Amino acid sequence: MSDDYGDLRDLYQELILDHCRHPSNFRAMPDATRSVEGDNPLCGDHLRLYVRLEGERITDISFEGSGCAISVASASLLTERVKGKTVAAAEALFHKVHRLLTMEEEAADDAELGELAALAGGRQFPMRGKCAPLSWHALWAALQDEAPEQVSTE
């Protein structure tokens, strides 16, 4: 394993800790059009995602709750990346992140993923494998016409 890879991993770790300490869009949204609770009993992550949909566009998105550093950082990055996107664009990003978190390393080279590649670090910890995807599954659920009120990784 090269030193470069180690540096990148440190950078990713720093990014995750930073988002965990100062999460973006960390607030309740009383006028949300959709809200989905996400539960990861394996780790104890418990987040609620709020989405405001106007037509086909996500005009606002936020979350609240508590969880480990990876789950909170993932939700924070998600809100930054998805705010202002259309439903179709958000769903396309969901698929990319899902691939990144479940499969091949090469997906991390995708320029659109950018900082989201840091989330793939969670794959190294089997117990943490469901932490990063949690908020993304809540997002997917929230974008469906018959949005469920709750999703669980179990």
Ligand code: ZN
């Ligand atoms: Zn977790």
